[in-house]
Amino acid sequence: MRLAEHRYSSVSAIRGPLLFLDRAFAARLGELVRIETPDGRNLSGEVLKISGEQVLIQVFGGTQGLDTRNTTVSFTDAVMRVPLGAGVLGRVFDGSFRPRDGLPMFIPEFRMPVLGAPINPVARAHPVEFIETGFSTIDGLNTLVKGQKLPIFSCSGLPAREMTDQILRQARLTDGGNFVLVFVALGLTHFEYQFYQQTLEHMQSRFVCFINLADDPVVERLLAPRLALTVAEDMAFRQEMDVLVIITDMTNYCDALREISTAREELPGRRGYPGHMYSDLASLYERAGRIHNRKGSVTLLPTVTMPEDDITHPIPDLTGYITEGQIVLSRELHQKGIYPPVDVLPSLSRLMQHGIGKGQTRKDHRDLANHLYRTYAKGCDLRRLEAVVGRDGMLAEDRLLLDFADRFETDFVHQGKLRRTIDDTLDTAQRLLDEFREVTR
Amino acid sequence: MNGMVTRISGATVCVDLPDLKIGDRVFVGVSRLTGEVVRLEGRIATVQVFEDNRGLGIGEPVTTAQGPLTVRLGPGLLGGVFDGLQRPLYKLQEDSGDFISSGQDPFPLDCSRSWDFSTECTVGATLKTGEPFGKVREGHIDHLLLSTRDGTLAQVNTGKLQLENPAAHFEDGQPLLGWHSWPVRKARPVRRKLPPVTPLVTGQRCLDFLFPMLKGGVSIVPGGFGTGKTVLEQTIAKFADVDVVVYVGCGERGNEMAGLLDEFSELQDPRSDRPLMERTIIVANTSNMPVAARESSIFTAVTMAEYYRDMGLNVLFLADSLSRWAEALREISAALEEMPGEDGYPTYLGSRLSGFIERAGVVETLSGTSGSLSMILAVSPPGADFAEPVTQACLRVAGALYMLDTQLAHRRHFPAINWTHSYSLYSDTAMAHFTEQHGEWARLQSRCRDILQREEALREVAEVVGMEGLQDADRLLMRTAEKIRLDFLCQNSFTDDAYATPKNTLEQITTLIAEHERINTGLKEGALLDDLLMEDANASG
Numbered sequence: 001m002r003l004a005e006h007r008y009s010s011v012s013a014i015r016g017p018l019l020f021l022d023r024a025f026a027a028r029l030g031e032l033v034r035i036e037t038p039d040g041r042n043l044s045g046e047v048l049k050i051s052g053e054q055v056l057i058q059v060f061g062g063t064q065g066l067d068t069r070n071t072t073v074s075f076t077d078a079v080m081r082v083p084l085g086a087g088v089l090g091r092v093f094d095g096s097f098r099p100r101d102g103l104p105m106f107i108p109e110f111r112m113p114v115l116g117a118p119i120n121p122v123a124r125a126h127p128v129e130f131i132e133t134g135f136s137t138i139d140g141l142n143t144l145v146k147g148q149k150l151p152i153f154s155c156s157g158l159p160a161r162e163m164t165d166q167i168l169r170q171a172r173l174t175d176g177g178n179f180v181l182v183f184v185a186l187g188l189t190h191f192e193y194q195f196y197q198q199t200l201e202h203m204q205s206r207f208v209c210f211i212n213l214a215d216d217p218v219v220e221r222l223l224a225p226r227l228a229l230t231v232a233e234d235m236a237f238r239q240e241m242d243v244l245v246i247i248t249d250m251t252n253y254c255d256a257l258r259e260i261s262t263a264r265e266e267l268p269g270r271r272g273y274p275g276h277m278y279s280d281l282a283s284l285y286e287r288a289g290r291i292h293n294r295k296g297s298v299t300l301l302p303t304v305t306m307p308e309d310d311i312t313h314p315i316p317d318l319t320g321y322i323t324e325g326q327i328v329l330s331r332e333l334h335q336k337g338i339y340p341p342v343d344v345l346p347s348l349s350r351l352m353q354h355g356i357g358k359g360q361t362r363k364d365h366r367d368l369a370n371h372l373y374r375t376y377a378k379g380c381d382l383r384r385l386e387a388v389v390g391r392d393g394m395l396a397e398d399r400l401l402l403d404f405a406d407r408f409e410t411d412f413v414h415q416g417k418l419r420r421t422i423d424d425t426l427d428t429a430q431r432l433l434d435e436f437r438e439v440t441r
Numbered sequence: 442m443n444g445m446v447t448r449i450s451g452a453t454v455c456v457d458l459p460d461l462k463i464g465d466r467v468f469v470g471v472s473r474l475t476g477e478v479v480r481l482e483g484r485i486a487t488v489q490v491f492e493d494n495r496g497l498g499i500g501e502p503v504t505t506a507q508g509p510l511t512v513r514l515g516p517g518l519l520g521g522v523f524d525g526l527q528r529p530l531y532k533l534q535e536d537s538g539d540f541i542s543s544g545q546d547p548f549p550l551d552c553s554r555s556w557d558f559s560t561e562c563t564v565g566a567t568l569k570t571g572e573p574f575g576k577v578r579e580g581h582i583d584h585l586l587l588s589t590r591d592g593t594l595a596q597v598n599t600g601k602l603q604l605e606n607p608a609a610h611f612e613d614g615q616p617l618l619g620w621h622s623w624p625v626r627k628a629r630p631v632r633r634k635l636p637p638v639t640p641l642v643t644g645q646r647c648l649d650f651l652f653p654m655l656k657g658g659v660s661i662v663p664g665g666f667g668t669g670k671t672v673l674e675q676t677i678a679k680f681a682d683v684d685v686v687v688y689v690g691c692g693e694r695g696n697e698m699a700g701l702l703d704e705f706s707e708l709q710d711p712r713s714d715r716p717l718m719e720r721t722i723i724v725a726n727t728s729n730m731p732v733a734a735r736e737s738s739i740f741t742a743v744t745m746a747e748y749y750r751d752m753g754l755n756v757l758f759l760a761d762s763l764s765r766w767a768e769a770l771r772e773i774s775a776a777l778e779e780m781p782g783e784d785g786y787p788t789y790l791g792s793r794l795s796g797f798i799e800r801a802g803v804v805e806t807l808s809g810t811s812g813s814l815s816m817i818l819a820v821s822p823p824g825a826d827f828a829e830p831v832t833q834a835c836l837r838v839a840g841a842l843y844m845l846d847t848q849l850a851h852r853r854h855f856p857a858i859n860w861t862h863s864y865s866l867y868s869d870t871a872m873a874h875f876t877e878q879h880g881e882w883a884r885l886q887s888r889c890r891d892i893l894q895r896e897e898a899l900r901e902v903a904e905v906v907g908m909e910g911l912q913d914a915d916r917l918l919m920r921t922a923e924k925i926r927l928d929f930l931c932q933n934s935f936t937d938d939a940y941a942t943p944k945n946t947l948e949q950i951t952t953l954i955a956e957h958e959r960i961n962t963g964l965k966e967g968a969l970l971d972d973l974l975m976e977d978a979n980a981s982g
Contacts, residue, residue: 026499029494029497030495030496050450050498051448051450052447052448079496116540117540118540118727119539119540120530120538120539120541121522121699121725121727122522122530123534124695124698125699126703127696237539266775269784269785270823275775278768279692279769282729286727286729289695289696291539294539312824312825314824320666322694324697325667345851348667350667353935374853377851377853385907389906394907395909
């Protein structure tokens with residue numbers, strides 16, 4: 001604890017989002033600093049590295065207009081903390097927790113460190129409770145459960161935006177419950193922001209938003225999801241709410257990470273992304289979960305746009321290694337006019353087994369899902385054969401499987417903008433399978 | 442003697458403290474974070490901190506623990522859940538709540554528990570290092586307490602033993618406790634290594650039949666995400682025919698660990714009818730826990746595994762996943778500004794890895810009994826590209842490769858073990874053993890391989906001409922191969938089928954192959970396949 005506040009004007013260098021300070025006394029790792037620009041603006045920053053009396057500071061909010069002579073830095077003696085309280089509900093903030101909705105800042109009840117602490121693995125409760133998204137392909141075949149992290153792998157040009165928008169509108173718990181959505185947009189274009197704004201207006205107050213626009217400071221892209229997750233953890237584990245955090249788009253997050261990492265002169269790894277990207281992503285994704293003897297939950301639904309549609313690109317690859325499954329969108333289905341264009345074959349929800357069936361969804365869910373998946377997979381295999389020998393050259397039973405695959409795509413996967421409850425989804429599945437059984441008899 | 446912090450860069454900290462050795466444990470800062478000395482330059486030591494060190498300041502005090510990083514070994518480890526520094530996670534939860542905070546160091550063993558200690562040693566008996574001086578009953582095993590030095594006993598206690606009280610005294614007055622410390626990075630000594638000879642039955646048909654594993658062997662399981670590495674590791678942890686299982690969740694998902702704990706505390710060990718947790722030690726260092734502790738977690742775990750091996754037991758060490766360990770090594774190396782090798786991994790990745798993997802094996806212990814330590818290690822290659830350094834480094838030392846295939850996983854063929862690219866160098870030894878017990882094993886295995894191999898070639902043809910265009914013999918082969926794949930190689934870990942005894946495995950494959958041969962003979966005699974199949978269906982149904 002310092003008794004007097006130290007103000008330094010000994011900035012020696014500014015490089016990208018980084019600021020080097022000389023002759024600083026007793027700085028702490030991760031300490032929050034206040035930076036006053038020559039024209040009187042205030043910025044905040046965080047201590048990244050200390051070497052004797054030289055301190056390396058990461059500046060939040062861009063280094064435009066800073067100089068080495070008239071910029072002053074003061075230390076706050078605390079790590080960065082997030083203001084928390086019931087007042088966050090229904091509000092829209094930017095990547096530094098400033099209100100973006102024109103209203104005054106709410107009055108915080110208390111503050112928590114922005115990076116949080118890892119949940120003790122033995123305190124974690126295994127996720128088992130069903131969350132309905134309103135999409136058949138997710139609810140029926142790749143079920144999302146409370147406390148899970150399930151990313152959507154999209155490609156540029158595919159309607160991931162429409163899907164997240166719809167999930168924002170229609171996600172719900174089947175047994176009611178205290179449900180809140182946290183929406184985090186990273187590197188969002190103004191065009192897309194306007195699109196989401198209409199949705200947010202209809203959502204009343206069951207949400208919190210963190211919006212970092214494409215022309216906002218890059219460093220805030222790293223900060224925004226952490227602010228959001230700290231808010232989510234507080235709502236879940238202190239206020240006993242079930243929180244669904246939707247992050248779009250993690251690709252922008254990772255690009256920001258690469259940019260900052262390069263400025264720090266770290267060794268680049270695959271495709272220039274830093275070697276610690278796995279741990280960094282894990283520090284976000286792993287904040288999802290449930291805890292024994294506490295009511296709330298944090299569920300994470302991030303969107304990842306796969307560069308060049310490549311699922312082995314480091315961003316989807318590392319994400320897939322941390323998350324409990326993935327929802328993969330397909331360009332081919334999109335071109336057939338199918339919405340949502342979810343390719344169920346590479347999609348997977350690892351926690352589905354425990355979240356479906358009697359008591360969660362419906363007794364027949366597991367059988368229907370397995371049956372549907374297997375029959376569709378067979379149909380898809382046969383499509384390759386069809387391309388070679390033609391439909392007429394195939395066995396009658398194989399042709400029926402091909403028909404089934406088509407029907408599955410148009411009747412089950414495709415649902416337009418309609419919301420399907422889990423019962424609608426399972427009834428549709430049942431109908432498809434009944435019809436198939438009928439013709440193959 | 443106190444030193445102080447002079448430089449902080451993430452988890453790498455420089456301290457000014459003389460007389461440290463490489464590998465020494467130090468306590469950093471006012472909250473006494475655990476760290477390990479990794480580099481020395483004059484008075485300045487570079488320390489890798491194992492805990493979250495945000496808030497640490499320049500000038501904070503540093504003290505030395507006067508020795509290397511150790512694990513505490515004694516009765517009560519079984520059933521325990523520890524982090525990468527062997528901190529007991531349940532105790533940690535009691536002390537500091539549901540989230541892990543820094544600077545906690547609870548004792549990993551339960552000192553208040555009393556054990557029924559019995560011994561055949563009497564006063565005047567001479568002990569050698571590593572020789573048992575008594576035993577306690579821990580779960581289903583006799584936990585031998587091993588002497589840590591040579592000496593003659595002057596006094597021996599029996600009956601109730603608590604860990605902080607001496608079980609015996611040496612003539613020089615030194616007490617002999619029920620527990621001791623051992624440095625994590627130092628392999629526990631043995632008399633000699635023995636060749637592995639006994640099969641390790643995993644209960645997975647594909648592994649036991651096609652790619653068998655030996656007790657004391659090492660196999661690696663590389664696979665992209667979604668190929669079922671974790672499920673396979675956990676299934677083996679449940680059913681393998683060993684005495685003790687050490688499972689390391691190294692940089693993996695927290696929810697997976699929660700699932701594992703739930704399941705293991707409910708399930709029974711099929712061989713001893715006791716809770717599965719009683720034979721299991723779990724080390725959990727999830728991906729969001731500090732990176733340096735992830736690096737140390739596999740060493741912490743393997744030291745505990747060696748401790749049980751030294752009692753003459755068969756121990757299985759499972760790690761999920763070694764890639765996360767290697768990545769931790771890479772992060773630490775980058776923070777030390779070392780020259781990077783391939784893909785940014787340090788050039789000592791290979792030697793560090795082989796140093797670790799070579800701790801497996803069948804051994805003659807210091808007391809002359811034999812024990813084994815087997816390893817099945819998951820690897821997560823980026824982009825499912827097996828040419829990457831970690832997979833390749835593992836291949837150089839592992840005896841078996843269980844390659845998981847993304848295509849098979851997409852078809853929901855689990856365990857998604859690719860039968861063309863996987864191999865086991867232990868095959869001959871294991872087969873000799875199985876053949877002795879169950880007959881026919883070797884012939885059936887080569888027949889089965891042959892069918893699968895030929896299916897691969899035929900499938901390409903079938904894709905062009907369609908199944909109709911194939912000859913009857915080839916269609917039969919395709920049919921049998923499909924049966925082998927779906928009914929034999931596929932095994933659902935969530936049903937009763939999750940475990941197959943070698944006897945069942947053999948029976949099942951015998952039936953499949955016999956049917957194939959029978960119909961094949963029919964074909965050779967000029968019958969039509971469809972007729973033969975019809976006959977067969979009528980006969981059975």
